[in-house]
Amino acid sequence: NAGVTQTPKFQVLKTGQSMTLQCAQDMNHNSMYWYRQDPGMGLRLIYYSASEGTTDKGEVPNGYNVSRLNKREFSLRLESAAPSQTSVYFCASSEETDNNEQFFGPGTRLTVL
Amino acid sequence: QKEVEQNSGPLSVPEGAIASLNCTYSDRGSQSFFWYRQYSGKSPELIMSIYSNGDKEDGRFTAQLNKASQYVSLLIRDSQPSDSATYLCAVRPSGGSYIPTFGRGTSLIVHP
Numbered sequence: 001n002a003g004v005t006q007t008p009k010f011q012v013l014k015t016g017q018s019m020t021l022q023c024a025q026d027m028n029h030n031s032m033y034w035y036r037q038d039p040g041m042g043l044r045l046i047y048y049s050a051s052e053g054t055t056d057k058g059e060v061p062n063g064y065n066v067s068r069l070n071k072r073e074f075s076l077r078l079e080s081a082a083p084s085q086t087s088v089y090f091c092a093s094s095e096e097t098d099n100n101e102q103f104f105g106p107g108t109r110l111t112v113l
Numbered sequence: 114q115k116e117v118e119q120n121s122g123p124l125s126v127p128e129g130a131i132a133s134l135n136c137t138y139s140d141r142g143s144q145s146f147f148w149y150r151q152y153s154g155k156s157p158e159l160i161m162s163i164y165s166n167g168d169k170e171d172g173r174f175t176a177q178l179n180k181a182s183q184y185v186s187l188l189i190r191d192s193q194p195s196d197s198a199t200y201l202c203a204v205r206p207s208g209g210s211y212i213p214t215f216g217r218g219t220s221l222i223v224h225p
Contacts, residue, residue, distance in 0.1 A: 041217065102159065
Protein backbone atom coordinates (compact mmCIF):
# COMPACT_ATOMS: atom_id res chain seq x y z
CA ASN A 1 0.00 0.00 0.00
CA ALA A 2 1.29 3.45 -0.93
CA GLY A 3 -0.93 5.18 1.67
CA VAL A 4 -1.46 8.82 0.69
CA THR A 5 0.37 10.15 -2.36
CA GLN A 6 0.70 13.74 -3.56
CA THR A 7 1.95 15.33 -6.76
CA PRO A 8 3.93 17.38 -7.43
CA LYS A 9 6.49 17.42 -4.61
CA PHE A 10 7.76 20.90 -5.47
CA GLN A 11 6.32 23.72 -7.56
CA VAL A 12 7.25 27.32 -8.30
CA LEU A 13 4.56 29.59 -9.71
CA LYS A 14 4.38 33.21 -10.73
CA THR A 15 1.67 35.42 -9.26
CA GLY A 16 -1.58 34.89 -11.14
CA GLN A 17 -0.78 31.43 -12.47
CA SER A 18 -3.04 28.51 -11.71
CA MET A 19 -2.29 24.95 -10.74
CA THR A 20 -3.85 21.82 -9.29
CA LEU A 21 -2.37 19.73 -6.50
CA GLN A 22 -3.25 16.07 -6.73
CA CYS A 23 -3.85 13.66 -3.86
CA ALA A 24 -4.78 9.99 -3.84
CA GLN A 25 -5.19 7.37 -1.10
CA ASP A 26 -5.43 3.61 -1.31
CA MET A 27 -6.71 2.91 2.22
CA ASN A 28 -10.40 3.03 1.26
CA HIS A 29 -10.91 6.01 3.58
CA ASN A 30 -14.08 8.02 3.34
CA SER A 31 -12.67 11.36 4.50
CA MET A 32 -9.92 13.45 2.92
CA TYR A 33 -8.40 16.80 3.86
CA TRP A 34 -6.16 19.55 2.58
CA TYR A 35 -3.95 21.45 5.04
CA ARG A 36 -1.35 24.12 4.68
CA GLN A 37 1.57 24.50 7.06
CA ASP A 38 3.44 27.73 7.53
CA PRO A 39 6.29 28.45 9.97
CA GLY A 40 4.88 29.26 13.39
CA MET A 41 1.29 28.71 12.26
CA GLY A 42 0.88 24.98 12.57
CA LEU A 43 -1.45 22.98 10.36
CA ARG A 44 -4.46 24.86 9.06
CA LEU A 45 -7.36 23.13 7.36
CA ILE A 46 -8.22 24.48 3.91
CA TYR A 47 -10.99 22.13 2.75
CA TYR A 48 -12.18 18.68 3.59
CA SER A 49 -14.40 16.01 2.10
CA ALA A 50 -16.33 13.82 4.50
CA SER A 51 -17.26 11.39 1.75
CA GLU A 52 -17.31 11.05 -2.01
CA GLY A 53 -19.43 13.82 -3.49
CA THR A 54 -19.19 16.23 -0.56
CA THR A 55 -16.76 19.03 0.22
CA ASP A 56 -16.69 21.65 2.97
CA LYS A 57 -14.65 24.71 3.83
CA GLY A 58 -12.12 24.62 6.59
CA GLU A 59 -10.36 27.43 8.41
CA VAL A 60 -8.60 29.08 5.44
CA PRO A 61 -10.51 28.33 2.18
CA ASN A 62 -10.13 31.68 0.39
CA GLY A 63 -8.23 31.42 -2.89
CA TYR A 64 -8.70 27.66 -3.19
CA ASN A 65 -11.13 25.21 -4.73
CA VAL A 66 -11.35 21.46 -4.36
CA SER A 67 -12.75 18.47 -6.21
CA ARG A 68 -13.45 15.04 -4.77
CA LEU A 69 -13.06 13.16 -8.03
CA ASN A 70 -13.89 9.75 -6.54
CA LYS A 71 -13.33 7.95 -3.26
CA ARG A 72 -9.56 7.79 -3.84
CA GLU A 73 -8.77 11.25 -5.20
CA PHE A 74 -9.08 14.77 -3.79
CA SER A 75 -7.53 17.69 -5.67
CA LEU A 76 -6.79 21.27 -4.60
CA ARG A 77 -6.81 24.06 -7.16
CA LEU A 78 -5.28 27.52 -6.97
CA GLU A 79 -7.01 29.60 -9.65
CA SER A 80 -4.81 32.70 -9.38
CA ALA A 81 -1.81 32.11 -7.16
CA ALA A 82 -0.65 34.81 -4.74
CA PRO A 83 2.62 35.07 -2.75
CA SER A 84 0.55 34.53 0.44
CA GLN A 85 -0.14 31.01 -0.80
CA THR A 86 3.53 30.08 -0.56
CA SER A 87 3.40 27.17 1.86
CA VAL A 88 3.70 23.44 2.32
CA TYR A 89 0.48 21.65 1.44
CA PHE A 90 -0.46 18.32 3.00
CA CYS A 91 -3.24 16.00 2.01
CA ALA A 92 -4.58 13.58 4.62
CA SER A 93 -7.20 10.87 4.83
CA SER A 94 -9.08 9.09 7.60
CA GLU A 95 -11.97 6.85 8.39
CA GLU A 96 -14.92 8.91 9.57
CA THR A 97 -15.07 7.26 12.97
CA ASP A 98 -15.02 8.46 16.54
CA ASN A 99 -11.27 8.04 16.55
CA ASN A 100 -10.47 9.71 13.21
CA GLU A 101 -6.76 8.99 13.04
CA GLN A 102 -5.39 10.91 10.08
CA PHE A 103 -2.72 9.72 7.66
CA PHE A 104 -0.73 12.32 5.77
CA GLY A 105 0.84 12.45 2.34
CA PRO A 106 4.44 13.61 1.82
CA GLY A 107 3.48 17.19 1.02
CA THR A 108 3.87 19.70 -1.81
CA ARG A 109 6.23 22.63 -1.33
CA LEU A 110 4.80 25.56 -3.26
CA THR A 111 6.51 28.88 -3.86
CA VAL A 112 4.63 31.74 -5.49
CA LEU A 113 6.86 34.54 -6.77
CA GLN B 114 -12.53 29.06 18.90
CA LYS B 115 -11.41 25.71 20.26
CA GLU B 116 -7.72 25.97 21.03
CA VAL B 117 -4.88 23.55 21.47
CA GLU B 118 -1.77 25.00 23.08
CA GLN B 119 1.78 23.69 23.06
CA ASN B 120 5.05 25.25 24.11
CA SER B 121 6.99 25.76 20.89
CA GLY B 122 10.32 24.91 22.52
CA PRO B 123 12.85 23.83 21.65
CA LEU B 124 12.93 21.29 24.43
CA SER B 125 16.47 20.02 24.74
CA VAL B 126 17.21 16.76 26.58
CA PRO B 127 20.29 14.54 26.78
CA GLU B 128 20.31 11.12 25.19
CA GLY B 129 18.80 8.52 27.51
CA ALA B 130 16.67 11.01 29.44
CA ILE B 131 12.89 11.24 29.59
CA ALA B 132 11.38 13.91 27.35
CA SER B 133 8.06 15.32 28.52
CA LEU B 134 5.86 17.14 26.03
CA ASN B 135 2.69 18.88 27.14
CA CYS B 136 -0.50 20.04 25.48
CA THR B 137 -3.53 21.86 26.88
CA TYR B 138 -6.90 22.28 25.21
CA SER B 139 -9.84 24.60 25.72
CA ASP B 140 -12.82 22.38 24.77
CA ARG B 141 -13.79 20.44 27.90
CA GLY B 142 -15.93 18.03 25.89
CA SER B 143 -13.09 16.92 23.61
CA GLN B 144 -13.24 13.26 22.67
CA SER B 145 -10.01 12.00 21.18
CA PHE B 146 -6.38 13.01 21.47
CA PHE B 147 -3.47 12.36 19.16
CA TRP B 148 0.28 12.85 19.06
CA TYR B 149 2.02 13.21 15.71
CA ARG B 150 5.75 13.33 15.07
CA GLN B 151 7.07 15.49 12.25
CA TYR B 152 10.68 15.34 11.15
CA SER B 153 12.08 18.42 9.45
CA GLY B 154 10.92 18.55 5.84
CA LYS B 155 8.59 15.58 6.26
CA SER B 156 4.89 15.05 6.87
CA PRO B 157 3.24 14.39 10.26
CA GLU B 158 3.15 10.75 11.35
CA LEU B 159 0.71 9.46 13.97
CA ILE B 160 2.54 7.91 16.92
CA MET B 161 -0.06 7.74 19.71
CA SER B 162 -3.76 8.19 20.26
CA ILE B 163 -5.60 8.21 23.60
CA TYR B 164 -9.29 8.39 24.36
CA SER B 165 -9.76 7.88 28.11
CA ASN B 166 -8.19 9.28 31.26
CA GLY B 167 -4.96 7.74 32.41
CA ASP B 168 -1.84 6.42 30.74
CA LYS B 169 -1.35 4.55 27.51
CA GLU B 170 2.02 2.99 26.79
CA ASP B 171 3.51 1.95 23.45
CA GLY B 172 7.15 1.01 23.56
CA ARG B 173 9.17 4.02 24.73
CA PHE B 174 6.16 6.31 24.37
CA THR B 175 3.54 6.99 27.03
CA ALA B 176 0.55 9.26 26.50
CA GLN B 177 -1.15 10.68 29.58
CA LEU B 178 -4.63 12.20 29.55
CA ASN B 179 -6.28 14.24 32.28
CA LYS B 180 -9.66 15.48 31.09
CA ALA B 181 -10.45 17.29 34.36
CA SER B 182 -7.36 19.45 33.96
CA GLN B 183 -7.65 19.51 30.17
CA TYR B 184 -4.16 18.42 29.33
CA VAL B 185 -2.53 15.60 27.48
CA SER B 186 1.15 14.80 27.60
CA LEU B 187 3.62 12.58 25.80
CA LEU B 188 6.57 11.01 27.59
CA ILE B 189 9.47 9.58 25.63
CA ARG B 190 11.68 7.32 27.72
CA ASP B 191 15.34 6.63 26.87
CA SER B 192 15.31 9.49 24.37
CA GLN B 193 17.44 9.00 21.27
CA PRO B 194 18.84 11.56 18.81
CA SER B 195 16.46 10.01 16.25
CA ASP B 196 13.57 11.30 18.39
CA SER B 197 14.57 14.87 17.52
CA ALA B 198 11.53 16.24 15.70
CA THR B 199 8.50 18.46 16.17
CA TYR B 200 5.65 16.84 18.06
CA LEU B 201 2.12 17.93 17.21
CA CYS B 202 -0.79 17.51 19.58
CA ALA B 203 -4.23 17.14 17.98
CA VAL B 204 -7.59 17.14 19.73
CA ARG B 205 -10.94 16.06 18.35
CA PRO B 206 -13.48 18.57 19.67
CA SER B 207 -16.99 18.03 20.97
CA GLY B 208 -20.09 19.11 19.08
CA GLY B 209 -20.21 16.47 16.40
CA SER B 210 -17.19 17.54 14.35
CA TYR B 211 -14.73 14.72 13.87
CA ILE B 212 -11.99 16.98 12.53
CA PRO B 213 -9.12 17.46 15.01
CA THR B 214 -7.61 20.79 15.92
CA PHE B 215 -3.82 20.81 15.83
CA GLY B 216 -1.45 22.60 18.14
CA ARG B 217 1.53 24.39 16.66
CA GLY B 218 3.94 21.75 17.87
CA THR B 219 6.88 21.44 20.25
CA SER B 220 10.38 21.06 18.85
CA LEU B 221 12.38 18.36 20.65
CA ILE B 222 16.16 18.13 20.42
CA VAL B 223 17.90 15.08 21.87
CA HIS B 224 21.63 15.69 22.10
CA PRO B 225 24.24 12.93 22.44
